[in-house]
Every structure is written in structure tokens, then in C-alpha cells.
Amino acid sequence: MTLQERDKKVVWHPFTQIKTAPLPISIVRGDGAYFYDEKGKRYIDGIASWWVNVHGHCHPYLSQKISEQLQTLEHAIFSGFTHEPAVQLAERLLKRLPANQSKIFYSDNGSTAVEVALKMAFQYWSNQSINKTKVIAFENGYHGDTFGGMSVGARNAFNLPFSKLLFDVIHIPVPISGKEQNTLNALNDALKHDDIAAFIFEPMVQGAGGMVMYSAKALDGLIKICKDKNVITIADEVMTGFGRTGKFFASDHLMHKADIICLSKGLTGGVMPLGVTSCAQFIYEAFLSDDKMKTFFHGHSYTANPTACSAALASMDLFDKPEAFENIERIEQQHNLFLQKIRSHKALIDVRQLGTIIAFEIKTKEETNYLNSLSEIISGFFISRGIILRPLGNVLYVLPPYCISNKDLQIIYDAIEEFLNFCREDAKAQR
Numbered sequence: 001m002t003l004q005e006r007d008k009k010v011v012w013h014p015f016t017q018i019k020t021a022p023l024p025i026s027i028v029r030g031d032g033a034y035f036y037d038e039k040g041k042r043y044i045d046g047i048a049s050w051w052v053n054v055h056g057h058c059h060p061y062l063s064q065k066i067s068e069q070l071q072t073l074e075h076a077i078f079s080g081f082t083h084e085p086a087v088q089l090a091e092r093l094l095k096r097l098p099a100n101q102s103k104i105f106y107s108d109n110g111s112t113a114v115e116v117a118l119k120m121a122f123q124y125w126s127n128q129s130i131n132k133t134k135v136i137a138f139e140n141g142y143h144g145d146t147f148g149g150m151s152v153g154a155r156n157a158f159n160l161p162f163s164k165l166l167f168d169v170i171h172i173p174v175p176i177s178g179k180e181q182n183t184l185n186a187l188n189d190a191l192k193h194d195d196i197a198a199f200i201f202e203p204m205v206q207g208a209g210g211m212v213m214y215s216a217k218a219l220d221g222l223i224k225i226c227k228d229k230n231v232i233t234i235a236d237e238v239m240t241g242f243g244r245t246g247k248f249f250a251s252d253h254l255m256h257k258a259d260i261i262c263l264s265k266g267l268t269g270g271v272m273p274l275g276v277t278s279c280a281q282f283i284y285e286a287f288l289s290d291d292k293m294k295t296f297f298h299g300h301s302y303t304a305n306p307t308a309c310s311a312a313l314a315s316m317d318l319f320d321k322p323e324a325f326e327n328i329e330r331i332e333q334q335h336n337l338f339l340q341k342i343r344s345h346k347a348l349i350d351v352r353q354l355g356t357i358i359a360f361e362i363k364t365k366e367e368t369n370y371l372n373s374l375s376e377i378i379s380g381f382f383i384s385r386g387i388i389l390r391p392l393g394n395v396l397y398v399l400p401p402y403c404i405s406n407k408d409l410q411i412i413y414d415a416i417e418e419f420l421n422f423c424r425e426d427a428k429a430q431r
């Protein structure tokens with residue numbers, strides 16, 4: 001039996017219709033921006049392995065640091081105990097995070113980082129006996145697959161079976177260019193309710209919603225209004241953190257800083273699962289009490305896993321070297337050159353870019369959304385050319401590891417152009 005056949009017998013894959021999906025490709029090795037399958041075929045990882053990888057696969061420095069940690073302390077309970085990797089990582093993250101952030105709470109992934117943020121916000125009010133339980137979030141947002149994350153995310157096909165079980169959220173439109181006033185009006189309407197606990201958002205880029213981008217200026221205005229109205233602001237930087245948007249955090253583009261920030265994905269360089277929720281001092285202080293009931297009763301068995309923390313520390317070391325941001329700027333420039341070249345292509349509705357992310361919204365007869373059938377055609381087209389791109393419906397995007405070479409970027413751009421020409425020919429033929 002091949003690995004794929006064995007897989008099909010026993011494994012259930014995420015976000016996959018197991019009946020109709022093609023067999024998964026078995027990856028045996030990673031190296032820099034490449035994956036190799038069991039037949040030795042090489043693939044360029046154009047999406048950083050679901051947006052997590054930053055320095056490249058199997059980076060020798062990360063591997064060495066993690067293996068050193070494994071030989072000293074692999075894991076330890078984190079309630080009543082502490083260890084160097086967790087403390088040092090908190091110190092180093094707080095140096096990089098906006099200055100208003102003062103405490104780090106660890107968990108396991110992006111969804112749990114969001115759950116922790118929401119629970120902190122709700123309990124912040126409840127600890128003060130103030131009845132605020134509603135959340136404001138953007139339409140079209142994505143904050144993870146747990147119940148809190150689903151509740152504050154867009155209501156769509158992903159969570160339809162659970163719709164009755166999700167808590168009440170006021171969704172407001174995303175302030176994309178030209179629509180900023182709609183968002184301001186919707187926010188001001190929502191804030192007429194006096195029970196708003198928090199406003200959660202993906203700063204500047206909505207990832208899973210189709211790489212929808214909006215300006216720092218628009219977001220600054222919204223955060224300011226929330227602060228004036230005493231509403232806790234939560235920046236979900238799970239995707240945007242660690243250089244993705246051209247700055248270390250998307251929050252670094254903003255004047256007004258969120259009270260709570262969620263991190264994961266690039267946190268460990270894309271090597272180990274780890275989530276972080278950071279918060280401002282005033283949030284933390286609402287939990288300091290002689291009353292045990294005001295404790296934040298949240299934790300996971302693997303909270304602050306030392307091995308994962310050591311991966312994050314090693315990744316921070318690499319970010320401290322000039323090459324990291326030189327690469328980010330280089331990718332930004334390459335993306336921008338390609339954007340200029342392709343922007344008026346007839347197969348496109350829109351092309352947009354922020355930092356190392358470039359996204360192409362392709363014309364189809366169907367609506368722009370995740371279930372758009374173009375998605376499978378796109379994946380197959382690129383896989384056959386040795387490129388991993390996994391579109392969000394009809395939105396194709398490139399979000400590479402920062403070590404990717406200009407040559408490999410060009411291979412991806414050329415393939416995208418070829419695909420867009422193919423779409424164009426196809427549309428003509430059907431007329």
C-alpha cells in the first residue's frame with residue numbers, strides 16, 4: 001500500500017471533502033522554500049504552509065535550538081511552575097509588541113489565542129460587575145474554528161451547521177477603500193448599545209475572507225472610537241504578525257494600539273504550534289483580587305510548552321538579523337513589480353498587495369467566495385507545475401516564506417500569468 005492509500009484508511013483531513021478530494025500529496029522533506037514528495041518531485045511552497053512558515057523549512061538554526069531545548073526540558077506544567085523559554089519569550093515579545101502591551105498569556109494555536117482574548121475581555125467586565133457581553137466584529141472575518149472564534153467570524157458555509165449555537169455578535173462592514181463611511185456609521189450605530197464588551201478585527205488584511213485589505217487610517221479611526229466608548233479592542237494578528245504586512249506587526253502601521261493582541265502562525269517560525277494573547281496592564285489588573293472567583297480560569301495541558309517557546313525564541317533571533325527584513329522588503333518589491341504588470345489583466349476583478357501578500361481576485365460566473373469551483377482548477381494547475389498555491393475560492397494569492405528567491409517568485413508569477421491567460425481564453429471560448 002502507498003502512503004496515500006494507508007492515509008485514506010485512517011486519517012481525516014482538515015477543510016477537505018474527503019469523498020471528492022484528490023488523494024493528498026505525501027511530503028517527505030522540506031528545505032527552504034521547497035517541499036519534496038515521495039517521488040522526489042519538488043514543489044515551491046507559495047503559501048508558507050498555511051501562512052505559518054517565515055524563515056523556510058528545516059532551517060538549521062531553528063532545528064538546532066529546538067533539539068537543544070529537547071535535551072534540557074521538553075515540557076513542564078505551567079500552573080505553579082515556570083521556565084526560562086517562556087519568560088524570555090514573553091520579555092522579547094513585549095519588546096517588539098506595541099508599548100501598551102504588558103502581559104503574555106500562552107496557549108496552543110490561533111483559535112485558542114482568540115478564545116483567550118474573548119474570555120479576557122468578557123471577564124474583564126464581569127470581574128467589575130459590569131454587564132457587557134456583546135462583541136463587534138467585521139463581516140467576512142475569520143478568527144478560528146473553535147466556538148468563540150466561529151461566533152466572531154463571518155457567518156458562512158464553514159459554520160452554518162453550528163449557527164444556532166454561536167453567541168450574538170454585531171457584524172459591521174469592512175472599511176475597504178471607498179466604503180469607510182459605511183463602517184463608521186455601522187460602528188456608531190452598534191455602539192448605541194451600552195453592553196458592548198469588545199471589538200475584534202484582523203488588522204489591515206482579512207486572510208481567510210479572501211485577503212481583503214483596508215487601510216491603517218480607517219482602522220485607526222475605528223479603534224479610537226472604541227477607546228473613547230470604553231470598548232476593549234482586540235487585534236487578531238494570527239496571520240498578520242511576524243513581518244507579513246511589511247512591518248513586524250500590522251499594529252505597527254497604526255497610531256492607536258489594540259488592548260489585546262492575538263499571535264500564532266509565524267510565532268515559532270512555522271515549526272511548532274503555539275499561541276500567544278498579550279494584553280495591556282489595565283486588563284491584567286482587573287483579575288488581581290483576593291476573591292478567587294476573579295481568577296482567569298483558563299489553561300491548556302501544553303500551555304507555554306518549552307520546546308515551542310524555544311522555536312519562537314530561535315525565530316526571534318533570526319528576525320534580529322538584518323536579512324529577515326531585507327528579504328521581506330525584497331518580496332514586497334517583487335510583488336509590487338508584478339502587480340504593476342498584471343493589474344489591468346482582463347481575467348482579474350482586482351489585484352491587491354500588502355507587504356509579502358499579493359492577491360488576485362479572478363473573474364468567474366460564480367460569486368467571489370470560498371466554495372467557488374475555480375479553486376480546485378487553480379490548485380491542480382499549479383501543482384502540476386510544482387507550485388503550491390491554495391486559493392480561497394476564486395482568490396489566488398502568494399504568501400511565501402521570506403527565504404524564497406526572486407527566481408522562484410518569478411516562476412510563480414509566470415505561472416499565474418499563464419493561468420490568467422488561460423482563464424481569459426476560456427471565457428472567450430464560452431461566449
Ligand SMILES: *Cc1c(COP(=O)(O)O)cnc(C)c1O
Nearest residue numbers: 109110111142143144207238239
Ligand atoms: C489562522 C487564523 C486563526 C486560527 O488559527 P489556528 O492556529 O488555525 O487555530 C485565527 N485568526 C486568524 C486571523 C487566522 O488567520
